[in-house]
Amino acid sequence: MPIVYPHKTAMPCADPEERRRGWIEVAEGYTVERALAEARRCLNCQDPVCEQGCPVNVPIRDFVRRVAVGDFEGAARTIALRNLLPAICGRVCPVEHQCESQCALVPRQDPVGIGRLERFVADWERANGNGGGVVAPEVQRDQKVAIVGSGPAGLTVASDLAQLGYPVTIFEALHAFGGVLRYGIPQYRLPKEIVDDDIEHLKALGVEFVRDVIIGKTVTIDQLVDDWGYSAVFVGTGAGSPIFMNLPGENLKGIYSANEFLTRVNLMKAYSFPEYDTPVGRPKRAAVIGAGDTAMDGVRCSIRLGAEEAHIVYRRSEQEKGARQEDYERARDEGVIFDWLTLPKRFLGDENGWVRGIECIRTELGEPDASGRRRPVPVPGSEFTMEADLVVIALGTNPNPLVPRTTSGLDVNAHGCIVADPPTGATSRDGVFAGGDIVTGAATVILAMGAGRRAATAIHDYLLQRAAGKAAPADERDAWGPLFFTSF
Numbered sequence: 001m002p003i004v005y006p007h008k009t010a011m012p013c014a015d016p017e018e019r020r021r022g023w024i025e026v027a028e029g030y031t032v033e034r035a036l037a038e039a040r041r042c043l044n045c046q047d048p049v050c051e052q053g054c055p056v057n058v059p060i061r062d063f064v065r066r067v068a069v070g071d072f073e074g075a076a077r078t079i080a081l082r083n084l085l086p087a088i089c090g091r092v093c094p095v096e097h098q099c100e101s102q103c104a105l106v107p108r109q110d111p112v113g114i115g116r117l118e119r120f121v122a123d124w125e126r127a128n129g130n131g132g133g134v135v136a137p138e139v140q141r142d143q144k145v146a147i148v149g150s151g152p153a154g155l156t157v158a159s160d161l162a163q164l165g166y167p168v169t170i171f172e173a174l175h176a177f178g179g180v181l182r183y184g185i186p187q188y189r190l191p192k193e194i195v196d197d198d199i200e201h202l203k204a205l206g207v208e209f210v211r212d213v214i215i216g217k218t219v220t221i222d223q224l225v226d227d228w229g230y231s232a233v234f235v236g237t238g239a240g241s242p243i244f245m246n247l248p249g250e251n252l253k254g255i256y257s258a259n260e261f262l263t264r265v266n267l268m269k270a271y272s273f274p275e276y277d278t279p280v281g282r283p284k285r286a287a288v289i290g291a292g293d294t295a296m297d298g299v300r301c302s303i304r305l306g307a308e309e310a311h312i313v314y315r316r317s318e319q320e321k322g323a324r325q326e327d328y329e330r331a332r333d334e335g336v337i338f339d340w341l342t343l344p345k346r347f348l349g350d351e352n353g354w355v356r357g358i359e360c361i362r363t364e365l366g367e368p369d370a371s372g373r374r375r376p377v378p379v380p381g382s383e384f385t386m387e388a389d390l391v392v393i394a395l396g397t398n399p400n401p402l403v404p405r406t407t408s409g410l411d412v413n414a415h416g417c418i419v420a421d422p423p424t425g426a427t428s429r430d431g432v433f434a435g436g437d438i439v440t441g442a443a444t445v446i447l448a449m450g451a452g453r454r455a456a457t458a459i460h461d462y463l464l465q466r467a468a469g470k471a472a473p474a475d476e477r478d479a480w481g482p483l484f485f486t487s488f
Helices: 016-020 032-039 049-053 058-067 072-080 086-092 114-128 152-163 192-202 221-226 256-266 293-304 325-333 447-469 475-478
Strands: 146-149 168-171 208-212 230-235 255-257 286-291 310-315 336-338 344-347 355-368 374-378 384-387 389-395 432-434
Touching: 016 255, 016 293, 016 325, 032 058, 032 114, 049 058, 058 072, 058 114, 072 086, 072 114, 086 192, 086 447, 146 152, 152 168, 152 192, 152 230, 152 447, 168 344, 192 208, 192 355, 221 230, 230 447, 255 256, 256 293, 256 389, 293 310, 293 325, 293 389, 293 475, 355 389
Parallel strands: 146 168, 146 230, 168 208, 230 432, 255 389, 286 310, 286 389, 310 336
Antiparallel strands: 344 355, 355 374, 355 384
């Protein structure tokens, strides 16, 4: 009987000092030998409960089994049955809270490194394969579908519907495609060449991409339907409206929302100013408010911009942080300073209106609040001043209200999220579907993809009913194959 090692096969990473000086990808990926070793830790369970933790139901057991015997091409085909963005998901999915948390090895051993293996297969496919298994649709349909936003939800809807033969157009407000994959996730975590490759795969399927179109300003959803002839619309505009603290001095120069800061750096290449004409502060002492994934991205970007000191300022303790453990550890290795139990009270500026520091107070944890986490309580007399010439506020985001405000008959909830039926993505407006962060609030890439897949199924059914005046026949639904399903 083969020996099963209790710990995950280590993922090689670039040297922290080298990482601090540039934008190279931090995690270097598995070699063939490491991938084989990790895949052979899998028990090949008769009931692969890990798959229940995947929002797009990747056949995890089957693809890992193929990796274990060296059939990497077969593993790539198996993943492609459910997920056409595996190189992205293998890098940024919070697998520790999803598929890997369900692994049968837990808690006695480390779970199988499902995300690392998915990344390995995707990277092997990019280097050796046929482009992710994308094939031209067998039929060509007449009903056009418009997709608002080119983030993970929109890309998933486009992929599934294009493979069914629908003419699909993605409208993107920015000048480059990928949504949060492009502007929100730094190059060192998700190289943009990978996003480019996946967009090219969709173009090969016939998906049309249109940039610099702000739905709600350039054209409304009503116009897409009434004047442009689209039979259905999917809204996947994400949650890009920043949340601020409303503290004195928050309008000082050098204080950014995380969205603005990361967009300037990732999308507009501010790190190469003046080669690219978008500037960003070059800090000596940076402070990022928050402790989630976005905060870790912000503070690690500030280091790469030259910060001599880079701080995470968080009002709760290390145990309450929202960031993935591996990103937290990598930030720590790169020299980030963590100021736990610290609450900003106001921002201090110089005579020219630039931020120069933060007045803070220490906290201690009291009883749990509405979030279920222990409430931070200020400690009297513990005030102090932290020097900072760049501040990034990373406390979350809300949905952009533009589409709901300009679309008649589209309901939203108290948080400004579009109200959509969870199994289908159907909204209060006939023929308009929505999914991802615009419905749930800020969440993860893979959850947005799961919502996109459910919506694609529902859009197909909706269009078939419109065309035939009845529900889709069972035999045609069966013919959709593994791309379409409703159980999550």
